[in-house]
Amino acid sequence: MIKISKGLNFLFIFTDQQRRDHLSCYNDNMVLKTPNIDEIAKNGIRFTNFYCNNPICMPNRSTIFTGQYPSFHGVTTNGRNLPQGTRTFLDVLLESGEYHTASFGKIHLNYFGAPSGKFKSPTVSQEFAHPKQYGDLTNYSPYFGLEEIKLVSGHGTLCGHPDYMNWVKRKMDEDDSLRKPLRIRLSDTIGAMQAKLNLCINTNQSHVNIQVLKHNVPEELYSTTFVKENTIEFLERFASGHYDKPNFFAFCSFPDPHHPYSPPGKYFDMYKPEDIILPSSFNDNHENSSKFNKTHFNELLRSEGTEKNIFPTPKNLTEMEAKRVLAASYGTEKMMDDAIGEITESLEKLGLAENTVIIYTTDHADLGGEHRFFFKGPFLYQGLIKIPLIIKVPGGIQNKVCSSLTSSIDLPETILELAGFPIPDSMQGKSMDPLLKDPQQEINEDVMIEMDDDHNDQKIRTIISDAWRLSVFKEHGELFNLKKDPDEMNNLWNDNTYLEVKTELLLRLTRREISKEKDPVIRDCGF
Numbered sequence: 001m002i003k004i005s006k007g008l009n010f011l012f013i014f015t016d017q018q019r020r021d022h023l024s025c026y027n028d029n030m031v032l033k034t035p036n037i038d039e040i041a042k043n044g045i046r047f048t049n050f051y052c053n054n055p056i057c058m059p060n061r062s063t064i065f066t067g068q069y070p071s072f073h074g075v076t077t078n079g080r081n082l083p084q085g086t087r088t089f090l091d092v093l094l095e096s097g098e099y100h101t102a103s104f105g106k107i108h109l110n111y112f113g114a115p116s117g118k119f120k121s122p123t124v125s126q127e128f129a130h131p132k133q134y135g136d137l138t139n140y141s142p143y144f145g146l147e148e149i150k151l152v153s154g155h156g157t158l159c160g161h162p163d164y165m166n167w168v169k170r171k172m173d174e175d176d177s178l179r180k181p182l183r184i185r186l187s188d189t190i191g192a193m194q195a196k197l198n199l200c201i202n203t204n205q206s207h208v209n210i211q212v213l214k215h216n217v218p219e220e221l222y223s224t225t226f227v228k229e230n231t232i233e234f235l236e237r238f239a240s241g242h243y244d245k246p247n248f249f250a251f252c253s254f255p256d257p258h259h260p261y262s263p264p265g266k267y268f269d270m271y272k273p274e275d276i277i278l279p280s281s282f283n284d285n286h287e288n289s290s291k292f293n294k295t296h297f298n299e300l301l302r303s304e305g306t307e308k309n310i311f312p313t314p315k316n317l318t319e320m321e322a323k324r325v326l327a328a329s330y331g332t333e334k335m336m337d338d339a340i341g342e343i344t345e346s347l348e349k350l351g352l353a354e355n356t357v358i359i360y361t362t363d364h365a366d367l368g369g370e371h372r373f374f375f376k377g378p379f380l381y382q383g384l385i386k387i388p389l390i391i392k393v394p395g396g397i398q399n400k401v402c403s404s405l406t407s408s409i410d411l412p413e414t415i416l417e418l419a420g421f422p423i424p425d426s427m428q429g430k431s432m433d434p435l436l437k438d439p440q441q442e443i444n445e446d447v448m449i450e451m452d453d454d455h456n457d458q459k460i461r462t463i464i465s466d467a468w469r470l471s472v473f474k475e476h477g478e479l480f481n482l483k484k485d486p487d488e489m490n491n492l493w494n495d496n497t498y499l500e501v502k503t504e505l506l507l508r509l510t511r512r513e514i515s516k517e518k519d520p521v522i523r524d525c526g527f
Helices: 035-042 057-066 089-095 131-136 162-174 176-182 190-198 223-239 291-299 319-349 408-419 433-437 496-515
Strands: 009-016 045-047 099-105 148-151 153-155 158-160 247-257 356-362 389-392 400-402 447-453 458-464 468-472 477-481
Touching (some): 009 319, 009 408, 035 356, 035 389, 045 433, 057 089, 089 408, 099 223, 131 190, 148 162, 158 162, 158 190, 162 176, 162 190, 162 223, 176 190, 223 247, 223 319, 247 319, 319 356, 408 433, 458 496, 468 496, 477 496
Parallel strands (some): 009 356, 045 400, 099 148
Antiparallel strands (some): 045 389, 356 389, 447 458, 458 468
């Protein structure tokens, strides 16, 4: 049994679009080694059957904050703000008066891109990445239960936000040599500085068609360093007694390894494409796929993260191109692991580790070459939806593996129960606390994934059991035996041999859908 003391702190380490098999604690055959993340797993519990509830950034991040499914909290795809006033688990911690709540890095509960022209009333936001929109930042405080935030929005070199740019300026003021590779002058405005950061791509060494970008942003100014330094500075302030609350909850949220793949400095060439092992399903010709996936494979439909002239068509993607993408992704992930090592070392040195829960996960994964696809989209393969989760509880079980079915929606209830607070009735997951006491227990018979893809006019619902994945699209379906066909090469949807299995899973999915309350969602944004 875990002996959980009162007054736990929480360090929630979060990445963006990371495959679990890119962590060496999940994959013994990895060229990339992640010793610092592995060390958290060694001192805690590694979950091997953990899923996102939506494979897109904003919907699943909103699910983690609210403990609700996307169809309930209303953020069903990117570009729809989580409405201001939505209660989150952080509101519970903040209102208790016992927790200082903070976030450093990417949050993405609000829209941060440039207006696309598709909507006449672009949403207001607290997270805009473009200088021309800085004047429109909403600056709500607290921000969904966070009373202290330092934001960076965007990915790779395409990052922005005043918090990030002011940090960049401070770093250059402290070390003038950092200006030189970017040709930034003392007289440059914030907008001019950001333009030079965003556009400093070395076109001779970049592979733009596969979103692998060599650039001149020094490691010292890269977003991973921004997250690391702000998190460590916060821990130092807390340990020094700067805050008037006894405990903290801190998000440490990296924008990587989301595309474009832009590892800075030494990390760009750290891994060689020829050393990369591709997923075993890379050469899938989609003969047994659904009609939708087969069409995408042949024609490259517009989808989340994949558009014509940005990435080769899956059908024509070569093995070396795929390996080059993965090698660049590994560079970003190695830099994050190094940063995480410095953060956890600071926890130890500052005397905070003995009562700090560490949670490590991501918002969703990346197709990563599976079935010749990259990025995300309405392709619900395991590589995209099954994600890493590691939880280390002070004084808790160490170096164990839990194979119980769990998902992102279970995290906020778990945090609140560990902190000693009641679970709000509005939450729709289950606390994982029983698994932290006994990893052999089970709390879910299955998990549900919702995906609304506006680009392809698809509304997809998926249910996962220990042995099966069933996904229902508008005009077709997918059924895979995860035990006998872990690479999901053989779609059994139209095989009447499995009619009984399909019927049972469809009934389960229907029960899950109708069991959710359907209150109307009132948005504060224009679409």
